[in-house]
Amino acid sequence: MLDKTLAELAQGLATGEFSSVELTQNYLDRISAEDGTLNSFITVTPEQALAQAEAADQRRAAGNVDVFTGLPIAHKDIFCTQGVRTSCGSKMLDNFISPYNATVVEHFNQAGAVSLGKTNMDEFAMGSSNESSFYGPARNPWNTDCVPGGSSGGSAAAIAGGLTPAATGSDTGGSIRQPAALCGITGLKPTYGRVSRYGMIAYASSLDQGGPMARTAEDTAMMLNVMAGFDPKDSTSLDQPVPDYTLKLNDSLKGLKIGLPKEFFSGEIDPQITAQVQNAIREFEALGATVKEVSLPNTHLAIPAYYIIAPAEASSNLSRFDGVRYGYRCEDPVDLEDMYKRSRGEGFGEEVKRRIMVGTYALSEGFYDAYYKKALQIRRLIQQDYVNALSEVDVIMGPTTPHPAFKLGEKNSDPISMYMEDIFTISLNLAGMPGISVPCGFANGLPVGLQLIGNYFAEERLLNAAHQFQQATDWHKQTPGQ
Amino acid sequence: MEWEAVIGLEIHAQLATKSKIFSGASTAFGAEPNTQACAVDLALPGTLPVFNGEALRMAVLFGLAIDAEIGYTSVFDRKNYFYPDLPKGYQTSQLFHPIVGTGYVDITLDDGTIKRVGVTRAHLEEDAGKSLHEEFPNMTGIDLNRAGTPLLEIVSEPDMRSAEEAVAYVKKIHAIVTNLGICDGNMAEGSFRCDCNVSVRYKGEEEFGNRTESKNINSFRFIEKAIKGEIIRQIDILEDGGHITQETRLYDANKDETRPMRSKEEANDYRYFPCPDLLPIVIDDDYVNQVRATLPELPDARKARFIEQYKLSEYDAMVLSAYRDLSHYFETVANTADDAKLAANWVMGELSKLLNQNDTDIKDSPVSAEQLGGLLLRIKDNTITGKIAKQVFEAMWAGEGSADEVIESKGLKQVTDSGAIESMVDDVIAANQPQVDQYVNAEPDKRGKMIGFFMGKVMQASQGKANPGQVQGLLKQKLDALANG
């Protein structure tokens, strides 16, 4: 039952093939057995999970059933969960038992979902390998010497390893799509504002977006049905109707216009990745889509702009971690300044400190125009690239990452080379549009991800295209050898 | 060479919203520490701000009241600095695009001339919490109840040249925000605070001198004292050949002096940037016009109306027009009694006296405007004398009932029975023969003044209740009859 999709598990619960308690216990056992190696969870909550499963079974017995009733999932440890440690992968919040639930968590609770626990992540979502986690890196189930990607690496590894059928993630520069690609699962970054950010610990507010991760496009559609929606607690949440994302999954792709940005098929990219992506495009053509080349001429500026905007926002967002009201406080501070500097110096890891410093510098007196304002101007150029391209085509496609999963420690000492792994994902966060990564083959035995990008609020179309691709292929059904 | 002070003020007016600017916690004053600080106010990880529309309305109302430019697109920025009572590590404020742009107010100087003071801008921001330094030996306690209370920071041009002008300006802004009902104006509770930027230069010079900023002064009197002290301090330093350090100073009301603030010693780099958790506030003409339609009458307009409508003197009109509650009270009294002059005298006299003595706000006056008007009617219809009225008023203040009830229960009704008055007059004339003789022997034009003695005696005998006009008439008639033999 552990290799089943959410949709299949929902069916099993509905037909009484198994109960939610049995299902949940199976996953908890699997976590106990496997997570010593994968390290995909920071916190497992067996008691709470079984209590939720019990309640779900009772709810089902009473005939009060939601699609999600009794289905187990896991939450990235960036989402606040009441009564459960919410660490954000940081020593700073190692002792933080959240007194409230994120809106996303609240939605899943109301739908009757069972939460298995909190998944591992790069500290404060800053990283592309999961190696910046205070709790040690999660590992890639396809090759445990390799990283699962990041920052939602724990969620991706747990799904690929069969430790949970689905999980929440967050994506600031590729943090859902890149680990999904590296672990051979499906991950969707929705339109900015589609999913509430309330209770999702902020890294870079104008880029962060929560989204679903699962085995299939159909499962991510089911997840997004629960996650999406207007939230009056989030000023950047958009008051737009939420469709049932599963309704158009089976629409034909005949006439779908696909754009291939030439910038996504040149430069530093593994030729095996290019080959697998091109095979996938041919599959779409076979499904009735047409393909043309498009251009996103400012792609090369996305990483520079991102590494100003994200650190600038982060430097301010992370100022609240000061040891006063919650979180880590250093031992025996001699005075206030000592308390601030040691609590933050000891509580944050290297990459987080590095980005806080970059952001602080970029915003400091005399540099604002040259860095921050400039980056916001570049951001508009990048957005206009997408708007222009998407006026010609329905969906943009390309590789999710330039390389498959790399070895643990391989890029750790060189932050810049790590940053470059996000070259194909990062620009989308700047533009705010949705993107999905689906498995489309292997390179050296490691999964390859195909990225589909659509216009604002085009999640339905992306999920439809991804689902049709998965009906025609079985890359998403591959599981790592035990 | 003569020195000249240059003064600019930053006023922080707490907006009188029920809930905070970015959260649903209460803004009520005086609660137990941290009982009105919710997850958003505490900046718990993951929490986000949502802007209170009432704060916007109040800010726009203020902008319209000072004839200012309104920011149709205004943006919240983050002002980044670390302080324990600043939970997010930044204050959400408006630097680049404030809600209110340039405007002005007119102040009246002592010599009666009008001076225009420019308002550079007014912007919305959130208040910080409170640091309590005295409660614990080695620790500071942080109370975040006030954190997130909406503030309107009103920044003036450096247009003022003396402490008196500065106080007149502060009073004017105070009157405007309280009249608009957007701030309770309570300075003791910190709802209305003032930072004073002061520099001095030789008269006639164009360049500004180095300035100091004295922070958080919370009474009109302290503002005057702090500025005067600071001007003298700066002149003394400069005349000794010294140099004024640009710095932030803290006014100590107990010592009546300012001192440098330790926590502000280092130069700050606030790293302002637009808050990514909040979107631009965009308003249109419809919105502004709707707010404009609710603009109440402001003191200047009201003063002119009082002079015109009620024929008040310039001074009475100024006093009675300054505050909405006071003006409203006065007008109700005047209309009830149908006598503006009498109403003005009583509101500025007896009522103000008792309000001051009891430290009571006019809103909480135990004698309502209608009740006071009722009392004045009894003076006008000769039921009581003006003197007795003061006695009745005190009884009303003490809660003994309406004017009529007090007059009735205390038997204070004026005696107008001419028989009773005549017998009292006769008694007094009989009992004071030496004074009667003086009256009789005096020159006729001196007699008028001497009648006061007999008036006093009769009124005393009547316990103040005799109708003074009748008494006077009878006395004159009878004494003159004796004199003319």
Add this chain to the structure above:
Amino acid sequence: MSLDRTDVEKIAHLARLNIAEQDIQEYAENLSNILDLVDQMQAVDTQDITPMAHPMDAIQRLRLDEVTEGNQRDLLQTVAPAVEAGLFQVPKVIE
């Protein structure tokens, strides 16, 4: 763009981060590399481009002025490092 030790120390102070003496050099190098990376932006003429602070040009929604949060002090202070008499405690601040 190259940062030296003084720059790193100044930034670390602004950000209230304690940086170990022996790590300053490495921070200086890493930060300089990042700044070199982002300096690619300077080659682009952005004179007439309006900065884009948010992905969509949406506008701020207004909340009704209602008190929706009651006293949650006990719950919210369960995670506080130091509390006395309902006040968060920090080392003495001198104003």
